[in-house]
Amino acid sequence: MSLTEKKKEKEENSPISPLKKRRASWSELWVNHHHSHSLGFTSKFQSLTPPITKSKTLLSLPDLTLLLPDLTLLTIITKVPSPHRKSLSLVCKRWLRLHGGLVRSVKVSDWEFLTSGRVVSRFPNLETVDLVSGCLVSSSSGVLVVSSYKSLSFFEERLLSVETVDRGLRVLAEGCSSLRKLVVVNASELGLLSVAEACTRLQELELHKCSDTVLLGVGGFENLQVLRLVGSVDGLYGNESLVSDIGLMILAQGCKRLVKLELVGCRGGFNGVKEIGECCQMLEELTVCDHKMEAGWLGGVGYCENLKTLKLVSCKNIDVEIGLGECLSCCSCPALERLQLEKCQVRDKNSVKALFQICEAAREVVFKDCWGLDDDIFSLAMSFRRVKVLYVEGCSLLTTSGLESVILQWHELEHLKVVSCKNVKDSEVSPLLSALFSDLVELQWRPDTRSHLFSSLIGAGIGGKGAKFFKKT
Template sequence: MRFNSHSNSDTPPSEPDETLTTPDKNSPVSLKPDFTSPLSDQILISILSNLTKSQQISSCLVCKRWLRISGGLVKSLRLLDWDFLDSGRLAHRFPNLLDVDIVQACIVSPRNSEVFRYLLKAALIYEGLSCLVQPTKGFRNLQILKLIGSVDGLYDSVISDIGLTILAQVCPRLLKLELVGCEGSYDGIKAIGQCCQMMEELTLSDHRLEGCCPTLEELHLQRCQLRDKQGLGALFLVCEAVRELVFEDCWGLDNNTFFTASICRRVMSLSLEGCSLLTMEGFDPVVVSWKELKRLKVVSCNNIKDSAMSPELATLFSLLKELKWRPDSKSILSSGLNGTGIWQKGGRSFKI
């Protein structure tokens, strides 16, 4: 077994014998008493958890009991030997892992070769990934994971919808997931969204997700980081048939990033709330381009000013079925049209 912790400490030893023996191989084996046997596991956990990393590694040599307890204290792991994962011993040896890095284990460097390196076959990686996220008590508690599907000049993506679906089903407590250069489509991301309901942070880098969502009608983005124009554009490209768009308290949604939504030509309903970076300069042309828009809600978007409204947008307002317009407390349009009934005809309802 070969692995390194994230602390770059020395490699831990393999499993020791249950008891210590005399060093003289010619003499009969004599068992030494275990003076720690009266101590409960909880007491030993408290003792070992206060040791340094190097001391914890040394403590693994005492006996199998200490090896088991110290393995349960390991939360973060960088795997170097793929065979150890493939054997299924990883989950048994380290049942409480929260952070696993398997990148280096996927890349094989033959002995006595410092130049030639190759990536394990995709089938082997899928088997290992299935083993890694098998439904054991420890891995069901996995919270942080980074999957690197490709590295330029070294290997191409091997993480697709199959791997993402397996991951989602058996790691429901994921809090942070980073996908780098992964292939797939909506199905893999959908599985993660449905199964990992505790997810706080999903990061997509070097986007290679394929496919589209022709039946997706609603896209709600709440408290999301939207500073990456390329990433948001990739999302809208997949969801270009969406009919309802909701942005609520999204950080980084400015004119440039909001413009990427113009690819969604069939939007009928738009809701903006708490998007303070967006101005009328970016809002106006995108909304006017949506010829099927029927419902609009703009609340607490302080930089969208009535004074910068184009005649085309004003005309669009008169055609909407539902309108809630309170971009800020000083909106002239909000106060000037309140109670006039100017847009309340034909059964249409407006909230100013």
């Protein structure tokens, strides 16, 4: 035996030799036992599972939606709630195209998006287009997107030129023949005529910064039924953008199928309103907001024989005294069903009397936040004989006795709502008024925050006929 072999044997037999095997502990035996079982399970699982390669990923799986025709896929997309449909357009170009065909309404905030033709190519079936935000530009070459354009005092100074707006209208007209509603600002009669020629189905039009000349193009819309004209508005458009008697006459001759007409900041008169009443036989709703009307304009309303709703909103005056003689002698609107006054000054007794006489056939009367509606002015409402619905809100000068003196004369009254009228008191409700409450179909009574009429009615047994419909708001 060589010297090297003897040395190796000596080290193996040594008690401190690292080569000598040590007996395993119980903990080591337990760990080794379970480790061997887990390795066995893993090896069996790997043998049953084919290896995953780079070629078999989710991206390489076939698109099964390609087997579906467009009509079927469109049906599936329409089942998705509207707020979530936009994300579907990000799937692929086909889904982008199909989603675009479902969009019916857009608000354009980037004018270049319209003039480049991308609006009509992206959304070929548009029915409603709002261009007002897109017409507002910043001092630079970019387009300023605004969420509430009505609050900007520099609105008129930041508008696109008339020529630029007309070019956009021509692009829109060429690609959206199915257009039903259009909202635009600072357009000319030529731009509107280009839309009227191509979009023969257009039924609703809203024009901002409108003038008499612009209305020459409105007559081209043969099927127009709803029209909103915004003339002069403080902080937005100057006095040069007014609609006068001339414009109303032009409108009456060209739009004889009107059903709804709203005049905002317009300056018409008796002749213009009368012309609309005589020519637009289908007119059912007339709204006058913040008007600059000439004296006696109210008399023209009496010629709207089929008018069903008359709304006056934010009017500093209804009419001035001059010219009211002709108004008082004219016939009323026989078909009128609803008269609504909201945020109006009603201090002038003669103009209110004329208004009520014209609207004496009204079945529903609404006073909301009207200044000057005291007992004396409200007493003029006795001229209404067929009122079924009365709604009074925010009229602090009206008292309980003033309200009672009028509504007790209305024998057909069925619905009464009195809200935020601080001088109408529960303690002043008379037995006659309580008896009227019991016959109502609906009563909403909250003249102030301290009203406890509901509890007192229950205790007194009042509200027999209308108890089921009694509401306390």
